[in-house]
Amino acid sequence: MTTVAVLQQCRFFADLDDTALTTIAQHAYPYRISSGYYLFHQGEPATTFYVLTQGRARVLQSSPEGQQVILGLIGAHREAGIVAAIEQAEYPLSLQAVEECHALAWDSAPLRDLLAQYPILALRAMRMVTGRFVQLQNLYRELATERVERRVARALLRLVAQAGEHTADGIRITIALSRQDIGEMTGTTLYTVSRIVSGWEKQGIVTAGRERVLVRDLARLTAIADDLASPTPTPDPPCAEQ
Amino acid sequence: MTTVAVLQQCRFFADLDDTALTTIAQHAYPYRISSGYYLFHQGEPATTFYVLTQGRARVLQSSPEGQQVILGLIGAHREAGIVAAIEQAEYPLSLQAVEECHALAWDSAPLRDLLAQYPILALRAMRMVTGRFVQLQNLYRELATERVERRVARALLRLVAQAGEHTADGIRITIALSRQDIGEMTGTTLYTVSRIVSGWEKQGIVTAGRERVLVRDLARLTAIADDLASPTPTPDPPCAEQ
């Protein structure tokens, strides 16, 4: 697959003419990183913009005191580090590969030139950041106003959408995620996550395992996420009057 | 004050040449809104970009179920609604005047033209959105990992920075904010805010009133915000050895 072909797949570059894509491709270089390693760390000077072409990575933010939250996952054809387009900027978050990842990379200076040369790109970049902003806003409101169980349910649904694999038994999440990780995604502790997941398992909504969750009943999980306050822990058997 | 002069004050337009500023100013129209009214509502089509020239407004986000959070305040020379530069976009949040506000406004179409004409503006817009994103990220982490008291302390410090007026007794926050408002800024209830503020009042850190807070001891408030876990509720009198 040529670099241009990869760019066409990517929402950020889509619909640019071939000349533009070729120019853009000329400034890109391939980048590869193993699972567990970081594409960049929060606080480092933002020198590089990436487009993932293979593998998934997680978006982390940590406080000066070392506590961290997981803001989400990104996968193929997603962009990261657009902040590199801004002079003197630092990465506001860290990006850690959770699988072997391949990416295209642009250095800061040529990226800025490209954005000046193709104003549409700057608009796209803005749209991208705005999109992330809206997502984050929703996460924030969710955290501020909703209960843990619901937040965990939503996080699982997001994972299903991003990394769900349909199997005979249900939908498997194809990324290894510890209870601790899920806790960091939802602003709670690993213990609470464990209890919630165990509870769901008893109700047949999921099957849990070590760093693994299998969603067996998407509808009920969705109901929890949407807080259709399940008065029926298991679907009622049709029974006598009243 | 001419429109151009106003634009020069504004970080978004700063350092553009006069021709550019004149062109930009030509597309602006003045806008005025009374305290309590909304410049725009979340979910509406984003038709207008604003630069506040006078007064302050608060940034709100609400859930489909009607719960809302306050993301912050903006004041003179700050921009809002840049999302209008994106076609078909909706405002991702609401902006409510908390004082009589004056603003300059640009409609979506001319704004897009201006951004295409002056690529630097597109970069500025991105920088702006990125900045907000980083702020929100920090709010998010704070909410996920920190205690209420600390969050309230930080919110107050932000308010001091944005709307603090030095007086003989201390720093007064010049915006009327109910306990409910502070609760929505920190992800807690008005009762908890009330208890915390009362507690601080007993320690002499603040003086509280109806929709009013006066910070008397900024240092101790900062200590709480930074969690220098105050083992000394009041500063120790110099005392015997050890």
Added chain:
DNA sequence: CGTTCGCTTGAACTAATTCAAGATAAGTGG
């Protein structure tokens, strides 16, 4: 002067955390 709205505070409650102990599963090396 009465009504409204915002604030405070107590008391009961609950969701979630924390700590601790043990179970389970996955590597590791002999």
Added chain:
DNA sequence: CCACTTATCTTGAATTAGTTCAAGCGAACG
């Protein structure tokens, strides 16, 4: 293959931070 080690997960019990509800206070406002 099995013991050993390590990491993850589960669960109970105690605790706590924060919420919720209810009642009353007091300043502002018409």
